Amino acid sequence: MGIPMADTVVMTAPRVRPRLGRDEWLMGGGLLALALYLAVTLLVPLVIMLAKSVQDREGAFVGLSNFAHYFTNPALSGAIGNSLWVSVLATLIVIALAFGYAYALTRGCIPFKGFFRLVAMAPLLAPSLLSAIALIYLFGNQGALKDWLFGESIYGPIGIVMGSVFWTFPHALIILITALSTADARLYEASESLGASRWRTFTTVTLPGARYGLISATFVVFTLVITDFGVPKVIGGQFNMLATDIYKQVVGQQNFQMGAVVSLVLLLPAVVAFFVERWAQTRQSSAVSSRAVPYRPKPRSARDLVLLGLVSVVAAMILGILGMAAFASLAKLWPYNLSLTLSHYDFSAADGGSWASYGNSIRLALYTAFFGSMIVFAGAYLVEKARVAQPLRTATHLLALIPMAVPGMVLGLAYIFFFNAPGNPLNFLYGSMAILVLATIAHFYTVSHLTALTALKQLDPEFESVSASLKTPFYRTLWRVTTPMCLPAILDIAIYFFINAMTTVSAVVFLYSPNTTLASVAVLNMDDAGDTAPAAAMAMLIVLTAGAVRLLHTALSHWLHRRTQGWRRGG
Amino acid sequence: MTTPYLRIRNLTKRFGDFTALDDVSIDIHQGEFVCFLGPSGCGKTTLLRAISGLDIQTHGTVEQDGRDISALPPAQRDFGIVFQSYALFQNLTVARNIAYGLENRKQPKAAIRQRVQELLELIGLPDSGNKYPSQLSGGQQQRVALARALAVSPGLLLLDEPLSALDAKVRVYLRDEIKALQRRLGITTIMITHDQEEAISMADRIVVMRAGKIEQVGTPLEIYHQPASLFVAEFIGAMNLLPALLVQQGEIQLGQARLACKVNGFAPGTAVQAAVRPEDVVCTGRTNGHANSFHAEVQDLEFMGPFFWLSLGGGELGEHRLRAQLPSQQARELNLHPRDSTHFHIPAEHIRLFPDGYPHG
Numbered sequence: 055m056g057i058p059m060a061d062t063v064v065m066t067a068p069r070v071r072p073r074l075g076r077d078e079w080l081m082g083g084g085l086l087a088l089a090l091y092l093a094v095t096l097l098v099p100l101v102i103m104l105a106k107s108v109q110d111r112e113g114a115f116v117g118l119s120n121f122a123h124y125f126t127n128p129a130l131s132g133a134i135g136n137s138l139w140v141s142v143l144a145t146l147i148v149i150a151l152a153f154g155y156a157y158a159l160t161r162g163c164i165p166f167k168g169f170f171r172l173v174a175m176a177p178l179l180a181p182s183l184l185s186a187i188a189l190i191y192l193f194g195n196q197g198a199l200k201d202w203l204f205g206e207s208i209y210g211p212i213g214i215v216m217g218s219v220f221w222t223f224p225h226a227l228i229i230l231i232t233a234l235s236t237a238d239a240r241l242y243e244a245s246e247s248l249g250a251s252r253w254r255t256f257t258t259v260t261l262p263g264a265r266y267g268l269i270s271a272t273f274v275v276f277t278l279v280i281t282d283f284g285v286p287k288v289i290g291g292q293f294n295m296l297a298t299d300i301y302k303q304v305v306g307q308q309n310f311q312m313g314a315v316v317s318l319v320l321l322l323p324a325v326v327a328f329f330v331e332r333w334a335q336t337r338q339s340s341a342v343s344s345r346a347v348p349y350r351p352k353p354r355s356a357r358d359l360v361l362l363g364l365v366s367v368v369a370a371m372i373l374g375i376l377g378m379a380a381f382a383s384l385a386k387l388w389p390y391n392l393s394l395t396l397s398h399y400d401f402s403a404a405d406g407g408s409w410a411s412y413g414n415s416i417r418l419a420l421y422t423a424f425f426g427s428m429i430v431f432a433g434a435y436l437v438e439k440a441r442v443a444q445p446l447r448t449a450t451h452l453l454a455l456i457p458m459a460v461p462g463m464v465l466g467l468a469y470i471f472f473f474n475a476p477g478n479p480l481n482f483l484y485g486s487m488a489i490l491v492l493a494t495i496a497h498f499y500t501v502s503h504l505t506a507l508t509a510l511k512q513l514d515p516e517f518e519s520v521s522a523s524l525k526t527p528f529y530r531t532l533w534r535v536t537t538p539m540c541l542p543a544i545l546d547i548a549i550y551f552f553i554n555a556m557t558t559v560s561a562v563v564f565l566y567s568p569n570t571t572l573a574s575v576a577v578l579n580m581d582d583a584g585d586t587a588p589a590a591a592m593a594m595l596i597v598l599t600a601g602a603v604r605l606l607h608t609a610l611s612h613w614l615h616r617r618t619q620g621w622r623r624g625g
Numbered sequence: 626m627t628t629p630y631l632r633i634r635n636l637t638k639r640f641g642d643f644t645a646l647d648d649v650s651i652d653i654h655q656g657e658f659v660c661f662l663g664p665s666g667c668g669k670t671t672l673l674r675a676i677s678g679l680d681i682q683t684h685g686t687v688e689q690d691g692r693d694i695s696a697l698p699p700a701q702r703d704f705g706i707v708f709q710s711y712a713l714f715q716n717l718t719v720a721r722n723i724a725y726g727l728e729n730r731k732q733p734k735a736a737i738r739q740r741v742q743e744l745l746e747l748i749g750l751p752d753s754g755n756k757y758p759s760q761l762s763g764g765q766q767q768r769v770a771l772a773r774a775l776a777v778s779p780g781l782l783l784l785d786e787p788l789s790a791l792d793a794k795v796r797v798y799l800r801d802e803i804k805a806l807q808r809r810l811g812i813t814t815i816m817i818t819h820d821q822e823e824a825i826s827m828a829d830r831i832v833v834m835r836a837g838k839i840e841q842v843g844t845p846l847e848i849y850h851q852p853a854s855l856f857v858a859e860f861i862g863a864m865n866l867l868p869a870l871l872v873q874q875g876e877i878q879l880g881q882a883r884l885a886c887k888v889n890g891f892a893p894g895t896a897v898q899a900a901v902r903p904e905d906v907v908c909t910g911r912t913n914g915h916a917n918s919f920h921a922e923v924q925d926l927e928f929m930g931p932f933f934w935l936s937l938g939g940g941e942l943g944e945h946r947l948r949a950q951l952p953s954q955q956a957r958e959l960n961l962h963p964r965d966s967t968h969f970h971i972p973a974e975h976i977r978l979f980p981d982g983y984p985h986g
Contacts, residue, residue, distance in 0.1 A: 075698035524726030
């Protein structure tokens with residue numbers, strides 16, 4: 055046998071220990087800093103929260119007795135069933151509507167596609183609370199369309215499902231449009247030439263082609279609904295959901311341990327959904343070959359008429375809800391005096407909100423967009439391009455994926471446990487604007503990280519090799535080549551952070567202080583105090599701000615594209 | 626002999642359980658143009674990345690110009706590199722791309738500008754400095770990448786499949802250009818390729834690799850005419866492989882034909898593989914006037930322009946099939962048709978014998 059011989063030779067030769075140059079030290083250091091940052095703002099708080107769930111109020115270890123108490127108390131554990139069935143129902147409705155809508159936009163020949171797409175994206179600009187408030191105006195005790203519910207109350211599961219469908223719709227739509235627009239025309243030609251009926255083509259070509267998109271969208275929406283706090287808080291009435299239970303336990307009863315238990319219960323479906331979604335995502339992206347011929351829809355009047363009807367109805371509902379919220383913020387005294395006024399936008403009389411909250415929200419959004427996109431891009435760069443510390447790169451990447459599986463409420467509670475702990479040197483952050491920024495960056499880290507990674511992966515992987523061979527430090531190439539080439543993606547990340555920081559409620563609701571009240575939380579508190587019209591006004595302010603920033607982003611992207619079309623292929 | 630410029634000793638690279646490079650040693654001399662040739666997965670890229678420090682080997686040493694660089698990061702080594710993908714910085718002009726390595730060396734701006742212009746002229750693109758890479762053709766982009774690598778006057782030039790992404794015509798043209806440039810500058814160059822024609826036409830020496838090991842090192846002529854193994858014989862150029870029997874020292878039996886050949890190290894009675902290049906099978910016409918010849922039937926004729934492919938069988942060859950390359954002019958003179966029976970001659974020195982069965986299993 056020759057193999058042992060070869061082994062002996064290798065055993066005697068010493069293993070090469072690569073020496074590290076300045077680049078390698080800097081990259082390794084950067085990776086370590088990033089891993090530490092993610093550990094402090096994400097992992098450690100979550101672990102501490104896990105620990106709290108098996109402690110009593112004094113911090114003594116009590117095993118699973120908190121869990122036992124939770125599961126034997128129907129008033130508490132009943133929320134599991136409630137959360138599940140409401141989320142499943144809302145998800146089914148959203149997926150059905152969004153699939154039809156996406157199908158119409160990608161495979162139908164209908165007019166005004168741009169307009170319909172724009173309308174469908176509008177809910178992204180609003181806090182989830184807005185839909186609930188508008189629904190109360192439409193179907194509440196004094197609602198304009200109260201009779202449409204045949205005596206059922208909007209306060210409860212009906213309202214939660216309707217509100218959730220509104221604000222999660224664009225999330226599903228984006229995924230399904232992507233899934234449906236990557237069709238290979240050759241498959242349709244083959245199916246047609248083999249004499250398959252349209253229905254058969256739909257079930258054997260269209261649906262299978264979009265199946266990973268459907269799975270992905272389903273789990274994204276399910277997670278959004280089950281972890282959402284705004285809609286059930288405003289319109290849920292006495293109907294218990296997991297996310298609102300965490301709030302009740304923590305803010306209402308100061309029972310942090312039980313809050314941790316409910317958090318863990320809520321974490322479970324979110325984690326499962328996360329893994330299914332990641333799996334579906336990777337399958338979807340590998341399903342399209344580069345040789346596919348893009349599919350061009352041909353007009354078919356009967357189908358197109360049905361599709362146009364569907365999109366019109368859905369778009370009308372979206373506009374109706376937004377319009378209702380806008381009108382509610384302007385009507386003098388609903389429903390008795392419907393003359394228009396701007397007085398609700400003067401929040402001085404309202405309980406729980408002010409223009410200062412709005413200013414705080416703007417500051418939070420700006421800080422989050424600025425620091426968030428910098429940290430995320432630098433982090434994604436190191437994970438993707440650093441030539442050193444492979445295990446650290448993998449670990450950092452995995453850390454960056456965690457936030458997607460962590461509901462905002464859970465993150466917020468974990469922050470209380472961690473930053474409010476007496477011995478923590480970071481305790482000074484508690485109650486500051488900084489902790490809100492940290493929480494918001496952490497909360498929305500994953501999507502931003504993946505966006506940055508995608509952009510970086512499109513660059514030639516040998517830029518760094520060439521740069522090293524030319525003795526140019528990596529940071530110079532990062533600054534002069536990588537960053538300029540990724541600028542559109544960086545802008546996307548910044549805008550994503552900005553809008554989410556404006557609209558989010560869940561993580562920050564535990565973390566704001568009297569000095570750092572936020573617009574989105576103000577909507578919640580004013581609504582809670584019965585100042586519904588000012589709440590609607592504040593929600594509209596958020597929508598208008600987010601919309602304006604989105605417009606600015608479009609203009610900026612356009613300008614950037616024109617400025618750089620000299621070197622962009624096919625510019 | 627002078628000391629080699631690049632001394633590679635016992636390089637081994639493992640990825641987990643997989644051994645990508647298995648105890649490889651070679652010397653490369655100053656000013657030499659060496660090609661690493663082999664099928665994908667043979668370890669040629671791994672070897673290049675170890676030499677550049679981009680993926681440092683698990684074991685073994687690399688010395689460049691007398692300096693041990695085995696464990697150094699790429700930035701501390703002395704090489705320029707060109708990739709198949711060009712890896713040009715898309716957002717910088719051609720001139721800025723070429724100047725990229727110079728700008729870091731705190732040279733005066735005028736000197737940089739002058740050097741860039743020199744290089745632009747060297748690659749035949751004197752007026753393209755202000756263009757962006759996407760405005761150039763693939764071949765032009767690759768020349769810019771070459772200029773960028775050469776700008777800092779590295780001691781070693783590494784070319785990682787530089788021509789594989791280009792059209793066939795551009796490829797042949799750029800092949801000659803790179804070779805001429807390399808001769809002019811006298812820069813030690815290593816090129817990776819899986820294209821044997823490219824390797825043969827460009828290299829001073831070829832390193833044929835297979836499964837992480839070096840199969841043979843030699844000049845293109847040596848590799849082509851004296852392949853050291855069945856693998857090299859088959860990988861380089863077209864080759865007939867025929868099962869034969871060594872009947873006595875210096876003679877094999879192929880079907881009913883007995884042919885003289887050069888033999889090293891086989892006992893009479895051994896089953897061997899006889900390797901014959903198609904162009905070494907000479908058609909001698911309908912009468913037999915040559916030693917070392919046999920008659921066979923032309924079963925098929927395929928016109929290729931300058932030559933014909935002949936498929937031979939039957940006659941003394943029996944069940945064996947042999948492909949021969951016949952110059953068109955000769956085929957015209959002989960007026961060959963399918964089913965014709967004619968005589969063929971193979972010079973003894975062009976028959977090489979290999980052990981039956983694939984080398985090393």
